[in-house]
Amino acid sequence: MLAFHMLCDTDGERARAFACPFIDDYLHSLVEAACDWLDGRTSQDYPGYDKVIAKLRQSCAADQISSGAAWIGSPVEIIDQIRRTQDEFGGYEHASLQVNFNMVPLNAARASMRLFAEQVMPCFTDGR
Secondary structure (H helix, E strand, O other), X not given: OEEEEEEEOOOHHHHHXXXXXXXXXXXXXXXXXXXXXXXXXXXXXXXXXXXXXXHHHHOOHHHHHHHOOEEEEOHHHHHXXXXXXXXXXXXXXXXXXXXXXXXXXXXXXXXXXXXXXXXXXXXXXXXX
16 A cells, blocks of 8 residues: 545646645644654654654645645546556555645545546556
């Protein structure tokens, strides 16, 4: 299973303009929460976690989208992002989608999920 932020809109530019501030705020809050307890310490249970947080501190929504870590855009763009992810990681059974990350309004999350279900998911029902 892989996890992704996801926001699907008929207009890819509008999707990115809407989602990027929410993703940036989410990344900032994640880093802030980790920094409160990390404080230079390491954990045997989570080796390298400090490096993950350091990388997240330098990341932004645009990086997440361009790397394929966030599926944000039009249905066609998201289909391309999913196929690229499949090419890079091989097949995977589940994608955990964060659809109302950092307080995305419920109506926007619902509209995004509906469009994703109607126009993106059917492209992958036959195992492609």
